[in-house]
Amino acid sequence: MGKMTGAQAILECLKLEGVEIIFGLPGGVLLPLYDAIYDSDIRHILVRHEQAAAHAADGYARATGRVGVCLATSGPGATNLVTGIATAYMDSVPLVAMTGQVPTNLIGKDAFQEADITGITMPVTKHSYLVKDAKDIPRVFREAFYIARTGRPGPVLIDLPRDVTVNELDFHYPEIKLPGYNPNLKVHSLQIKKAAAALMEAERPVIYVGGGVKYSDGHRELLKLAERIKAPVTTTLMGIGCFPEDHPLSLGMLGMHGTKYANYAIQESDIILAVGARFDDRVTGKVASFAPQARIIHVDVDPAEIGKNVRVDIPVVGDAKSALSELAKAVGEKAWSPWNEKVAAWKGEYPLCYATEGESIKPQCVLETLSRLCPDAVIVTEVGQNQMWAAQFFTHRDPRHFISSGGLGTMGYGFPAAIGAKMGCPDKEVFDIAGDGSFQMNIQELATAVVNEVAVKVIVLNNGVLGMVRQWQDLFYEKRFSSTTLHRIPDFVKVAEAYGALGLRAEKPSQLEAVLVEAIESEVMTVVDIIISPDEKVSPMVPAGASLSEILELEAAGPSYEAQRSYAGSSGSEILEMEG
């Protein structure tokens, strides 16, 4: 391909990897690279803070299934990416993060804007590179993209000293040679046989599904398997959308703020098929009393996850989609059982619910209304109560339509991630379900959205407090609300307008639906400020460290509208008919 500069080679690599969009912010050492970007077809989105570049690339990756790319300068630019990289690492998101670095002859000299970013990010990257020679650029980029998207996906960092981007090289895109990296995708047929036999023997099965099913695109195979053996399916926060929540076998989410019936089903099950999930402490509660009667089949592409947190009876290493597909073939058809009846009875008895009387807008109702008005929306969340309500009260049906920082729990993630998701899926409605606390952590990205005409809809569930922490203070710290009050500052409508976005507000239940309709119909960046009470709680709740059977019910009144709708008709006969 002939001689070119390092910077040109980087863009050539990105083109060869099919990259269409980069989120970034320039700086001194990146001048040569940004000069090359000026001539490139690859779209560069200028963010207002590097953290947002990482989150936007992450949101883009989660929504599209492609590798997200972000770029930041050396020193503070690079360290600002760290939260975003760590977020992607915890949730196994394929990301390539490029950072500028001081020239190679100044590395280690504490030069201006120097930071050892490969060192800093080592524990939160799948792999990283410090490129010391321009001729290594093609190999490093090819490997980085390959590592980021294969096996258990994850972020890869490439640190690019200034001189490396200026020096010339003969461009040649090499074959991948990584003797130490062999993602184990193929499932072992003997383990599948064992797992299938165990599932057929069991009387009280539960399928517990995590993000791995989403990343491997295995939701159809999951549905097939679940319907064949009539196994109820519960998802983690990451697995939301992998199984339609309006399906009679759906248990919704499990764990700390999971449905009662999902947790009860887990606790009484005699076999758990865990697929692409990692038995996080928010899911298991107290490990010693987790699913005491159950044998555990654990399918994961990352062998290190198997046996890490709980003992596993039948390990299956491999890709979730192939495992589910093999399992669906290996099992026989099962009939609707007393176990299914029992689970259905729990669903009827303990639906997700909230008090419906009162003057103020109920956040749960916001999500239910949105779910009804815009059922195919991509729901991105911030972190805290907003995230849990979005998980609970929107009826999720499709994978890659629920995007949330699960493992790291990064406040400020949602809005930039929603921008990334919308740029990846411009034809979909993208909502950021936010709290007033989280939204303020990356609110400056309103400028990015407005300038690039990205019509994200931010729904601020504005309680004027850091709601989730306050909820814990309320329950476990005698209502001593230490440093959790935000005083309903700023005025989000005015902030939106100041940035050139549309600002809307709803204060009374009667205004809610009209405001949401206006937001949905809006074709520009829109912020909806929805005033809710600071005392709203996420319920049910398993306190940290307690067993999944010890569930606190924090909402008094009857079932939610949505729940009432979905339980009507969720009987055994329906599923049999469906298959007949």
Add this chain to the structure above:
Amino acid sequence: MLHTIALIVENKAGVLVRIAGLFSRRGFNIDSLTVGATDNPDYSRMTITVEGDEVILEQVTKQLNKLVNVIRVSEMDPNESVDRELAIIKVAAKKEDRSEIMQIVSVFRAKIIDVSPRSLIIEVTGTNDKIEAMVRLLRQFGIKEMARTGRVSMVRGTKAVVP
């Protein structure tokens, strides 16, 4: 229980820190770590001894395998492998003690590699137990300084831990 793990890793900058970082991040304890060249300049061999039960050992092995620069991870079965450590020990050697020290050196098939009027430097190789025993015996004369390597280990017979 102490386990011995042999690793073949790419001979590249930053590999040692990745491995050390993994141990510290996951809360595993490295008891000793030795690293050196193999007959192929692209690879190095590390031997790590790690304290912990079977569950920890399994996690260590699996997590090490995930590192892109790690080519092979092999747990060494103590019954099926030989291992050696090396120590050099500077011991106080008064005239009246010298012959006894020499005897100990000879019994342990160790070597004296430096002689000075008031001290000797002894080189000993062997298993951890042997070196510990030697150290215990020399302590009575006064150990002035000691430098020890970690363990290196190899499977008996034709089986080999190679890239």
